[in-house]
Amino acid sequence: MTDWEMLGEAAEITDLVVVGLLTIQFMLFLLVFVAACVALLKRPPFASPALLWRRYAQVAPPITIISPAYNEGFTIVESVEALLALEYPAFEVVVVNDGSSDDTLERLVSRFGLLPAARLCEWSAPHAPIRGFYASPRVPRLLVVDKDNGGGKADAVNAGINASRTPIICITDADTLIEPDALLRAVWPFVDEPLTIAVGGTICIANGSKVHRGRVVEPRLPRNFLALVQTLEYERAFMLARLGLSCLGALMIVSGAFGLFRRDAVMEVGGYSLGTVGEDLELVVKLHRHFRTSGQPYAIRFLAEPVVWTQAPESLGDLGRQRARWERGSLETFRKHRSMALNPRFGAIGLIGFGQLLIVDVVGPLVSVMGYVLVPTCWAIGLLSREHFLAFVAAVFSFGILMSVLSLILEQVFLAKIDRARDLATLAAIAVVENFGYRQLCNLWRVWGWYQYLRKQEGWGPMTRQEFKRV
Amino acid sequence: MSLVTLFWLVSWSVCGVSLAILIGLVAWRAFANRRADARRLERAGQIELLKARAERPTDAVGVAASEVLTDLAVEILELVRGDEKARFAERVARAGAAGRLHARLDRGGTRTRILAAAALANFKDEGSRAALTCALDDRNPEVRLTAALSLAANGQAPPPEDVIRRLGIGDHESSLLTVMLLAEMAQTDLENVRSLLLDASTAPTVRAAAAEALALCDDFAAVPVITALAIEADPWASELPRYLAALAEIEHPMGSPAILHCLESPSAEVRAAAARAAGRIGVEHALERLDRLLGDPDWWVRFQAAHALLLLGEKGVARLRRSARRNQEPARETAALVLAEQADAA
Numbered sequence: 001m002t003d004w005e006m007l008g009e010a011a012e013i014t015d016l017v018v019v020g021l022l023t024i025q026f027m028l029f030l031l032v033f034v035a036a037c038v039a040l041l042k043r044p045p046f047a048s049p050a051l052l053w054r055r056y057a058q059v060a061p062p063i064t065i066i067s068p069a070y071n072e073g074f075t076i077v078e079s080v081e082a083l084l085a086l087e088y089p090a091f092e093v094v095v096v097n098d099g100s101s102d103d104t105l106e107r108l109v110s111r112f113g114l115l116p117a118a119r120l121c122e123w124s125a126p127h128a129p130i131r132g133f134y135a136s137p138r139v140p141r142l143l144v145v146d147k148d149n150g151g152g153k154a155d156a157v158n159a160g161i162n163a164s165r166t167p168i169i170c171i172t173d174a175d176t177l178i179e180p181d182a183l184l185r186a187v188w189p190f191v192d193e194p195l196t197i198a199v200g201g202t203i204c205i206a207n208g209s210k211v212h213r214g215r216v217v218e219p220r221l222p223r224n225f226l227a228l229v230q231t232l233e234y235e236r237a238f239m240l241a242r243l244g245l246s247c248l249g250a251l252m253i254v255s256g257a258f259g260l261f262r263r264d265a266v267m268e269v270g271g272y273s274l275g276t277v278g279e280d281l282e283l284v285v286k287l288h289r290h291f292r293t294s295g296q297p298y299a300i301r302f303l304a305e306p307v308v309w310t311q312a313p314e315s316l317g318d319l320g321r322q323r324a325r326w327e328r329g330s331l332e333t334f335r336k337h338r339s340m341a342l343n344p345r346f347g348a349i350g351l352i353g354f355g356q357l358l359i360v361d362v363v364g365p366l367v368s369v370m371g372y373v374l375v376p377t378c379w380a381i382g383l384l385s386r387e388h389f390l391a392f393v394a395a396v397f398s399f400g401i402l403m404s405v406l407s408l409i410l411e412q413v414f415l416a417k418i419d420r421a422r423d424l425a426t427l428a429a430i431a432v433v434e435n436f437g438y439r440q441l442c443n444l445w446r447v448w449g450w451y452q453y454l455r456k457q458e459g460w461g462p463m464t465r466q467e468f469k470r471v
Numbered sequence: 472m473s474l475v476t477l478f479w480l481v482s483w484s485v486c487g488v489s490l491a492i493l494i495g496l497v498a499w500r501a502f503a504n505r506r507a508d509a510r511r512l513e514r515a516g517q518i519e520l521l522k523a524r525a526e527r528p529t530d531a532v533g534v535a536a537s538e539v540l541t542d543l544a545v546e547i548l549e550l551v552r553g554d555e556k557a558r559f560a561e562r563v564a565r566a567g568a569a570g571r572l573h574a575r576l577d578r579g580g581t582r583t584r585i586l587a588a589a590a591l592a593n594f595k596d597e598g599s600r601a602a603l604t605c606a607l608d609d610r611n612p613e614v615r616l617t618a619a620l621s622l623a624a625n626g627q628a629p630p631p632e633d634v635i636r637r638l639g640i641g642d643h644e645s646s647l648l649t650v651m652l653l654a655e656m657a658q659t660d661l662e663n664v665r666s667l668l669l670d671a672s673t674a675p676t677v678r679a680a681a682a683e684a685l686a687l688c689d690d691f692a693a694v695p696v697i698t699a700l701a702i703e704a705d706p707w708a709s710e711l712p713r714y715l716a717a718l719a720e721i722e723h724p725m726g727s728p729a730i731l732h733c734l735e736s737p738s739a740e741v742r743a744a745a746a747r748a749a750g751r752i753g754v755e756h757a758l759e760r761l762d763r764l765l766g767d768p769d770w771w772v773r774f775q776a777a778h779a780l781l782l783l784g785e786k787g788v789a790r791l792r793r794s795a796r797r798n799q800e801p802a803r804e805t806a807a808l809v810l811a812e813q814a815d816a817a
Contacts, residue, residue, distance in 0.1 A: 019478075044613060045582035050549040051589055055620070058687075059647045118811030120777070120804075122770035137816060165774065192613075192646040264771075387475040398482040405489040412496045421501035428493050 004383075011378035015388045018371030022395040025364060028356055029403050032244030033410070039247035040414040043304055044188065049087060052184045060187050061167045062090035063260070066160030068153055069095055069174040073102040077111045079174050082214025084141055088183040093142050094163055095174070098156035099128070099149025112139045119143065125158035125271025133163070153256060154272035154279035161263065161271050169263045171280075175311065176257045177206060177216055182307035186260050189301040197265040197287060198300045200246075200254035201307035202238040205231045207314065216309045221423045226319055229434045230312040232427055236407045239304055239415070246302035250353035252288075254300070256280040258308040265291075265298070273336075275458070278329015285337050288349045306417060320445045327449025328457070330361035365446035371396070372440055397435050404431035513539045521547075541568040548593040560593050569594045573602040576618075584614045592621035600627045607637045612644055620648065623655035631656055631663045631681075641674030649677075653684030661690065668696045679710035679717075686720035694718065694725040701729035706736045712744040719748035727754045734760040739769035746772060750779025758783065762790045765802035773801060777809035 001009075065083055069076055076095070083093045097105045108114060114134035121130075128150035135143050147159050157171055168190060172178060179185070182201065189196040207222035222228050238255075245251045254261070256279065269286040272279045284300065291298040313319040334357055340346045341354040371392060379389035408427055411418060418424050472480075517540050544563040548556060563569070572594070575587035588606055591599045606618035607629070615638050622628040631653065635641065640649050657664040667673050667681040678700065685693040701714040715733055718726035726748065733745035734757060746764055749757040757779070764776035780787035794806035 041581070043582075045586050048546070048549060054549075055589070055648070059651055115815070117815045118808050120774060120808035120812065122774075124770070135815065191648060194645055194647060387473055387479070390479045391475045394479045394482040398486040402482075402486050402489055405486070405493050408493055409489065409496060412500065416500075416503075419500075419504070421497050421504060424500050425497045428490070428497060431493075432490075 008383045011374070011383040012385075012388055014370070014374050014378070015384060015392055018367055018375060019391050019395045021359065021363065021367045022371075022399055024359055026395075026399040026403070028352075028359065029241075029399075029406075031352070032241055032248070032356075033406055034244070035247040036240045036244035036410060037414075039243045039302075040304055040410070049181045049184070052181060053087070056184055056187060056191055057089045059191050060089055060184065061190060062092070063088060063168045063170050063183055063187070064092045064094055064160075064164035064166045064263075065170045065172060065183075066094050066096065066157055066164065067172050067174050068098055068156030068160065069100065069104050070098040070149070070156070071100045071102045071104060072174045073100065073104045073107050076104050076174060077107055078214050080108065080112070080142065082177065083172075084139065085180070085214075086178060086183055087180050088187075090166075091141065091170075091183065092164070092166065094145060094160045095142070096145045096147060096156040096160045098147060098153075105134075105144070105146055108144050109134060112136050112142055114139075114142075114144055117143075119145075119163055121162045122267070123162055124267050125161050126274055127155045127158040127162070130159060150274070152274065152277070152279065154274050154276065157256075157279075158271040158274075161266060164263060167263055169261050169266065171256060171259045171261065172308070173257050173310070176203075177211065177214055177309040178258065179307050179309075180215065182258070183260075185305055186258075186303055186307055189299070189303075190260070190262070193299055193301070195297050196299045196301055197262045197291065198254050198284060199260040199303065200242060200251070200301070201258045201260075201303045202305060203234060203255055203257050204306045204309050205234055205312045206309035207312050209309065211309075221426060222312070222314075224314040226316070227312045227314050228426070228430055229438050230319075232404055232407070232430050232434065234312075235411055235427075236403060239411055240407045242302045243304050245353065245356070246300065248352055249299075249348040250351075250356070251300050251302055252284055252349070252353045252357060253281045254284050254302075257310050276329065276332050276336075277325050277458070278333050281329055282333045282336065285333055285340070285349075288346065288353075289337060289340060292346050292349065304415060316441075320441075320448070323442055323445035324449035324452055327361065327365065327446040328453045330357060331450065331453045334358065334362050361446075365443045365450065368396075368440075368443045369447050372443070396439075400435035400439055401432055404434065510539055513537070514543055517543055538571065540566070541571040544568045545572075545590040545593065548590075556593070557595075560595070564594050564596055564599075569596060569599050573598060576602050576606055576614075581611050581614065584609065584611065585617050588614055588617040588621055591618075592624045595625050595627070600625070603627070604629065607634065612639065616644065616646060616648060616652070620652055620655065623652055626659040628656050628660070631660065631667060635667075635677060640680070641677035645676065649680045650683045650687070653681050654687040657684055657688045657690065661685075661688070665690065665693055665696075668693060668700065675704075675708065675710045679713035682714050682717040683720070686717035689721060691721065691723050691725075694721055694723045697721075698726050698729040701726075702732050706733075706738050706741060711736075711738070712740050715741065715744035715748045719744075719751040722752050724752055724754070726752060727756060730754055731757055731760065734764065739767070739772050742767065743769070743772045743775045746775035746779045750775070750782035753783060755783060755786065758786060758790060761787070762794065765791075765794050765805050766799060770801075773805045774809075777805050780806075781809060781813055 067083060080093060080095055095108065113136045115136060117133045117135035119133040128148040130145060130147045132146050133143060134146065143163060145159050145163050150156060161169055170183065186199050186201050189199050205222060205227060206216055207224060207227040208220045209216045210218035222231060242251060265287060269290045273282050276282050313322055340350045341358055343350040375384065375389060375392045378384040408431060418427065548560055551559060572587045572591050575583050579587060588603060591603050603618045603622045607615055609615050619628060619634050619638055628634055638644050653664055664681055664684060668678055682697045697714050697717050701711060704711045704714065718729060730745050730748045733741050736742050742764060746761060749761060761776045761779050764772055767773050767776065777791065780791050791806040791810050794802045795810055797803055
């Protein structure tokens with residue numbers, strides 16, 4: 001066999017590896033798709049707020065909403081007012097000022113007439129030192145925890161968890177807009193299935209939507225291309241993937257933007273782990289590990305209903321940094337809990353959850369980028385046959401389009417929250433267009449995340465704050 | 472045809488089909504929006520009609536209930552209360568709204584059946600009662616539970632044992648809504664709900680739910696039974712904190728023996744629940760034990776014990792002050808901070 005023939009064989013093997021991995025990714029997607037269909041068929045109806053209130057108000061457990069804030073002076077008052085106005089029978093808002101260098105604390109103190117206060121806390125979850133607590137008899141539902149900056153959201157949230165006293169805690173971000181009835185909608189798994197330890201909710205992108213007093217009053221598609229593509233990605237990630245994985249008992253993440261947890265379960269695993277950028281993923285994996293190992297029955301659920309709105313990055317720099325950070329978070333969690341990967345002892349979470357993490361997040365970006373570079377090059381110089389090259393093209397583009405299109409079909413059949421034909425047509429077009437450049441770019445960013453992970457880079461990097469479109 | 476070529480053909484064909492379906496859905500969305508606009512118009516018209524006839528409460532609604540009017544009627548019934556609600560329900564039932572809900576409950580999808588069962592709580596006619604009773608045997612547990620809640624809200628539920636059996640409460644139904652269900656049933660059938668507590672063959676989770684339900688009804692007669700159950704229960708039993716929560720809710724001193732007993736429990740969850748109940752009831756005999764629990768290894772127990780001492784008044788506060796001066800952690804910190812919180816609140 002000549003060197004050229006050997007190179008040709010190597011090229012074919014590379015092509016088969018890339019196509020094989022993409023096919024496995026797609027098969028996993030189909031499994032999750034079917035599970036999501038089942039979950040959507042079984043989910044309780046979109047009840048009116050009045051009906052939700054009548055049904056759950058008397059049995060709904062009290063909730064502490066924990067909202068970490070770092071340099072949020074510009075929006076903090078409006079955010080806290082929106083949180084205090086949520087529709088729920090019994091809740092407390094704990095704002096954690098994570099050593100802000102701006103006037104976040106001063107604005108809160110001035111607006112709500114806060115005074116230094118004492119607070120008995122459970123010091124179980126680790127965090128940077130607390131400087132003081134602030135409360136006001138005028139606003140008994142609000143507590144502000146002022147602490148040294150701990151270098152991450154996990155640190156701030158842990159302080160909030162320690163200060164909380166309710167059986168359920170809700171973790172959110174200060175720049176997230178929560179639907180008024182989100183808590184009532186999200187609490188039902190805790191009521192209907194008391195083994196529930198965590199509930200995640202669907203996050204929608206608010207870019208382009210009109211916002212008034214911390215509420216989305218007119219949902220609209222973003223005008224920015226990157227935000228538009230992310231709208232579709234969120235459909236895939238939240239409505240389909242997380243819902244399906246939840247139905248399979250393999251949900252690996254409850255987003256840091258909105259998640260409800262049983263406080264005692266979070267305390268049992270020591271709260272959020274510090275020094276990680278994927279703290280929300282890591283916490284849920286820790287919960288799975290703890291409850292599986294100790295043999296306690298539990299459930300982690302996901303809601304298809306949109307409950308919160310967030311701003312997506314609109315520049316390539318911000319988006320790239322976000323995706324690289326997500327990749328680092330996945331890699332950190334995978335490494336830390338690698339003994340669970342493909343381990344039948346951990347059931348669906350070990351086989352499906354970690355299997356997906358391995359194929360999609362750990363190996364996926366590397367193999368994909370290798371394929372983008374090698375396969376077309378080998379075909380161009382005659383090392384690879386046309387058929388093999390076409391198989392690669394089919395796997396990269398047709399599977400990508402299929403995944404997005406199936407997500408949109410599922411959304412329309414079961415939820416139809418995209419209620420304008422024009423918006424749906426726009427997203428259908430995006431489902432095709434995103435596969436020609438955007439997805440490849442995302443994989444490059446994720447490979448960059450791999451590089452950062454190997455270099456042990458920490459922190460979030462600079463992010464530009466997007467403002468909501470206020471009316 | 473090679474496998475690779477087949478792969479190419481199949482993947483693009485499936486992709487093309489799914490895109491075609493999506494394009495179809497876009498067209499369907501445009502059509503559905505037009506239909507929704509027409510419904511909105513009809514709804515606006517119905518609202519005007521209802522407003523016009525509101526002045527003559529004895530009239531029927533005046534038109535046969537369409538799907539739109541049925542939905543509108545349910546929305547309005549959720550908003551109004553008292554006699555006004557009863558009159559309106561009667562009028563829309565005569566127009567056929569209840570009948571449409573019966574049909575939805577009988578033939579709709581799961582979500583439709585659940586909503587129909589919930590909506591029928593607004594109608595007390597015999598037909599609605601029959602439809603809801605029939606739904607107690609629905610194949611979906613959520614529909615069954617919703618139907619039972621609606622029947623109970625109207626005081627029309629079958630005997631508790633029958634409902635428990637048909638819903639599988641204590642077996643595969645563990646929703647906390649069963650507490651609300653039993654509480655509603657106790658409004659009209661107190662004896663039978665209370666008998667669930669006395670019957671040794673009742674599942675422990677059902678007994679716990681019954682105890683909590685009776686507590687919500689302030690049924691003092693249930694206190695001795697709940698007290699006995701709490702004393703006899705295994706200290707690690709999951710229903711024990713629920714018995715204590717029920718005693719705390721009723722706030723009757725007859726529950727004191729169970730609380731004093733449970734303050735010594737090896738389970739932190741039980742100690743915390745007992746401490747909370749001691750504060751709510753005002754069990755002065757528990758002073759010494761609550762004082763000791765200020766140094767409990769479990770934070771939640773310490774917190775509940777400190778708050779219970781506050782609720783016990785002067786004597787409890789004196790204990791807290793004494794613990795705050797002592798040099799024994801964590802009792803000192805707990806007592807000092809709870810007293811400081813109390814001062815801040817004042």
